[in-house]
Every structure is written in structure tokens, then in C-alpha cells.
Amino acid sequence: MTEHSLWRFSRALHRAINDRHFEDIESLIDEDVDWALYGPIDMFPFLGARSGKAAVLEVIRQIADNFRVRRFDRESIMLGVDSAASMLRYSLTALDSDKPISLRVAQFAQFKAGRLTNMRVLIDTFDLVEQALGRAIHLPKMTAVG
């Protein structure tokens, strides 16, 4: 039985982020990949939408420059023929401050011929920003408008 593309991609991604070994991940990304990590790009420049392999590899390099993955747990995973969706719990370390950051992430991936063609990642970004700041953001309760 052939291994699902997600597993190869996931191993290569973590090797790229933690070991700065980019050769494996490079071979698993389609030239025309469509990629989006949803979140505030003014605070985290590696978030946002990218098109094409070079741009995506640059994002992965930026993530590797800023974070190390300490641990991740898959809380939920669904595998389609050439697609996958998963909910993961990541424990990261911000390299500049050595600060721990814990994230819950949803990941939607599509593959063609074993290569990533589409990736969408959603994060509880309000929580991410608060952790990165190291304090709560105080806003009025939006009981009437939200």
C-alpha cells in the first residue's frame, strides 16, 4: 500500500523547519502550488497567500528562521485520495525570545502526483497574537454586535 502524500510532506516540512533541511520538501511541492496561512501579515510576514514553489519555500525558510517545532499532536485527520484535512496541536518555540507558543491549527492539503498543489492553514490567530505579545489583548465584550 502506497503511503499517503500527507505523511511524506509532513515529515519533510518538520525536517525543513527544525533541521533546515529543505531538499526533501522542495521535491514535494508543485511548481504552481497555491498556499495560504490565514492571519495578520503585518505582524507575521510569513502568513498570507503565496503562489508558486519559490514563494512557498521562502515562507518555509522564514518559519524555520523564527520557530522550532517542539511537539505536535494530530487531534483529527481525514485522508482523501489526493487530499487531506487535519487538526493539529503544535508546541513551538519562538527562536528570538525562546518563548513557548502553543497553537491549534487546521490544515487542508491537496496533492497531485505526490506533490502539494494547494495548502490552506487556519489558526486561532487571536490566541497566537496574545501569546506572541505575552499578554492579553483587552477589548470590549461584543455581546451586542458579535
Add this chain to the structure above:
Amino acid sequence: MNLAWPGRVKPAAIPLFSTDCCNEWRRDSVDRQANEGSEAMTVDSLNRQRVLALLEAFGAGDLERALSFCTDDVDFLTHAPVDVLPHLAPRHGKDDLRKLWTLVQSRYSEIRYEVLQIVAEGDAVAANLRSFYRKRANDRIVAVDMAVFFTFRQGKVAKIREIIDSYDLVQQVLEREIGPLITGERVAGA
């Protein structure tokens, strides 16, 4: 005010209640197959259809039909700042979920989903949705991408987990940027 679309690609037009990629789905067919079972459909595809039917019912304002796809003890959790958006606190049970959905319907006159991707495997379905909510108060649209994970038990949704670009959601609901409130502070990892 920057109420930019999370992917920084603004939706061009917002046709209301368009079912988009769900067009192949037909309500009668799903009702029959969901209630009687169908050998022609796998569990994966049947659960996928049930999720699309639930979303369509919610978008159409038919809360009781949407709730009919859920177990009595359905568990609902959105990963969002509940101190800012208190109504998004965890919900347990159909009655509690009805209260939340009724509240949402009372605040938004039109709700629409585009299904960007949906993956089903066994009793689990994950949907990447682009959702649009029109505020009753001022007709502004809240547009947000979200991930919704459904877990089925005996053909009904027993668990719903949502992950949203919550920073952007809060800005759109509040209709103001949060950035200026934290300007000048160093952000770890940025």
C-alpha cells in the same frame, strides 16, 4: 479601516445563498438517503452530504432542519476569544446549540457558505469554508474563512470543532483594527 479578507483576496461579489460547489447536492436525495441509508453511497460520501445539507439549512435560516442532523448531546466548540465574543463559548446539547444559532440568526440577516474543500473519512468530515454574514445592524458583511471538523455518531453530528482566523474575525465584528492597540510592542516570532 482595514477589514481585509484573511487571504488578502477580497471576494468580488457576494451572491446571497449561492450553494456554489454544493450544487450537485439535492435536498430530497439527501433526506431519503440520510434517513433510509443507501448502499450506493459510502459512509464517507453520505456524511459529506449530511454536512452540506446542514450548512445549507443553516444558511437558509432553517435551524430546526440544521439541528435535525445533530445528536441530542452535540458538542460544539469554536477556538476563538470567548472573553471578547462570549456567545462563542462552548455549547453542549441541541438546546444550547439552538440558542447560539438563534442568536447568530438574530444578528445576521443573511448567511452564506462557500465550500472550498471538504474531506470525509469514516465518521469524520472536515470542511474549509468561506463564510459570509450580513449584519442586520448596518448591512456590513463579515467574511471569514473557517475550518469546521464534524464527528458523526450513528449518522448524526455529535461533535463540531471550528478554527477561525479569529484575529481577523474580531476586527471585522468590531469594525476596527486591533493593531493600533498593540502598536510598538514587540511580537515574538515576527
